[in-house]
Amino acid sequence: MKLLVTGGAGFIGSNFIHYWLAKYPDDTIVNLDLLTYAGHLESLSDLKNNPHYTFVKGNITDPQIVDRLVSSVDLIVHFAAESHVDRSILDPLIFIKTNVLGTQILLEAARKHGTRFHHIGTDEVFGALPLNSDLKFNENTPYDPQSPYSASKAGSDHLVRAYFHTFGLPVTITNCSNNFGPFQDPEKFISRMITNLLTNQKVKVYGDGLYVRDWLFVEDHCRAIDDVVHRGQIGETYLVGGLTEDINNLQIAQKVLKHLGKDESEIEYVTDRPGHDRRYAVDWTKINRELGWEPTKDFDACLKATVDWYLSHEDWWKPLKSQSEAIYK
Ligand code: NAD
Ligand code: TYD
Numbered sequence: 001m002k003l004l005v006t007g008g009a010g011f012i013g014s015n016f017i018h019y020w021l022a023k024y025p026d027d028t029i030v031n032l033d034l035l036t037y038a039g040h041l042e043s044l045s046d047l048k049n050n051p052h053y054t055f056v057k058g059n060i061t062d063p064q065i066v067d068r069l070v071s072s073v074d075l076i077v078h079f080a081a082e083s084h085v086d087r088s089i090l091d092p093l094i095f096i097k098t099n100v101l102g103t104q105i106l107l108e109a110a111r112k113h114g115t116r117f118h119h120i121g122t123d124e125v126f127g128a129l130p131l132n133s134d135l136k137f138n139e140n141t142p143y144d145p146q147s148p149y150s151a152s153k154a155g156s157d158h159l160v161r162a163y164f165h166t167f168g169l170p171v172t173i174t175n176c177s178n179n180f181g182p183f184q185d186p187e188k189f190i191s192r193m194i195t196n197l198l199t200n201q202k203v204k205v206y207g208d209g210l211y212v213r214d215w216l217f218v219e220d221h222c223r224a225i226d227d228v229v230h231r232g233q234i235g236e237t238y239l240v241g242g243l244t245e246d247i248n249n250l251q252i253a254q255k256v257l258k259h260l261g262k263d264e265s266e267i268e269y270v271t272d273r274p275g276h277d278r279r280y281a282v283d284w285t286k287i288n289r290e291l292g293w294e295p296t297k298d299f300d301a302c303l304k305a306t307v308d309w310y311l312s313h314e315d316w317w318k319p320l321k322s323q324s325e326a327i328y329k
Contacts, residue, residue: 001027004073006060006106007080008032009039011184012120012218016077017044019222021052028052030069033080034059037323042316043183060102063109070109075116075229078106081156084187085124085149087327089274092148099152100159107163114170118229119160121175123214123239124150128277131210131246136283137175139237146275157237164235172232174225176240177282181218181302182309186317187324189213190303193253194310195317197260204328207272209250212279216242217302220295227291241282243295255300259307 003020007013008031017029033039035057047053058065060080070076080102082088082095103119110117126137127144143158145151163169184191193203224240232238253267287293310317 001075002073003027003029004032004069004076005029006032006076006078007039009035009041009043010079010083012179012221013079014040014043014183015181015218016079016222016225017047017053019219020226021047021050023226025052028054030054030056030073032056032058032060032065032069038083038185040183040316040320061097061105063105066105067109067112070106070115071113073115075118076106076110077118077120077225077229078103079120081153082149085147086273088147088149088152090327095148095152096155100155103156104159107159107169111163111167111169117160117169117171118225119156119171119173120225121157121173121237122150122153123175123177123241123280123282124277125154125157125175129279129281131212131279136281137239138283139239139286146277170234172228172234173237174228174240175237176221176224177214177216177242177280179216179218179221181306182313183316185324186321187327189249190252190256190306191310191317192324193256194307195321197256197262197266198310198314199321202266202268203253203257204270205249205253205267206270207276209253209269210248211276212246212248212281214241214280214282215244215247215252215299216240216295217297220297224287224293227287227293231291233290238287239282239284240287240293241284241295242299243297244299246279246281247299252303255303256307259304
């Protein structure tokens, strides 16, 4: 099989390319990535001489390049996006261009060539859940995005569904919860916290720190995409989540501090994010029932493995650190 992966130089995309080529070494992957601030070719340097992997620098909003690449593949796995909520508060327009317009341009090329399309969505499109409740998002939860990021991702999901219903394009969608693991840009909560502590800066906890995310180890996410791409029902959406039962940001910070032998004096409470979603929780019964997927990894072990990865890959994250902190100045 020949795949076009968009955004493969980003966090999840680069993990996905590694996962896929290790499991399906006879497949070939073309990685279309604009190399924005979030794209890092160093994450894929081990594949430089792999004849099954090609990198193309380009914008998913460019119809010519997209059409040319889509014409030669069997499957598109679409990760490329502006992905950071804090940046979407500072500059929403680029989120609409990349996430909405870019997805439409890819869909149009897929329609022209009849190409199978898998879209990477987020659980943030469903809005926020209250703390201390058993409520979870599922495939029937109404969309209620709260940030420019989640609104733009909701727009892209709706377009993918519309291309299925209107044009019969063979699509699937996964909406997953917050990922963590190796190669995550140091701008996101867990990667920022670890790299702050490794550069003698404090952990920045927004507001009261009692915000809950449904943490998913990135490898488990890659396996879920694999399952849906191979065995998912065309036209269907699958939610993908982790194993943690309502662990809040402060509790995660405490775990990371412990792994690094530091104490809570390293926590600094900072001004809250405007419109901050209180809690996300994902019910992944459907993908489990239909495809047998479940998150296999133990959260604490994965968090430790992630801390260890940052400890041993300073050459990867150190050059990115000042630029990712600059948006908060
Ligand atoms: P990321 O920000 O780390 O990577 C995004 C990649 O897309 C980068 O390599 C960037 O250069 C590329 N890109 C951006 N604009 C582009 C454009 N116009 N044309 C081509 N390439 C472009 O993002 P991520 O965390 O790896 O997320 C990947 C996907 O997963 C996104 O669609 C995101 O919405 C979704 N998602 C992420 C999470 C998470 O926790 N990280 C959770 C749920 C869903
Ligand atoms: P983030 O990693 O930005 O993901 P998202 O906003 O898409 O869920 O943030 C995860 C949680 O951590 C969220 O509640 C915001 C919070 N947060 C902090 O407390 N401090 C930080 O430095 C960052 C980046 C996030």
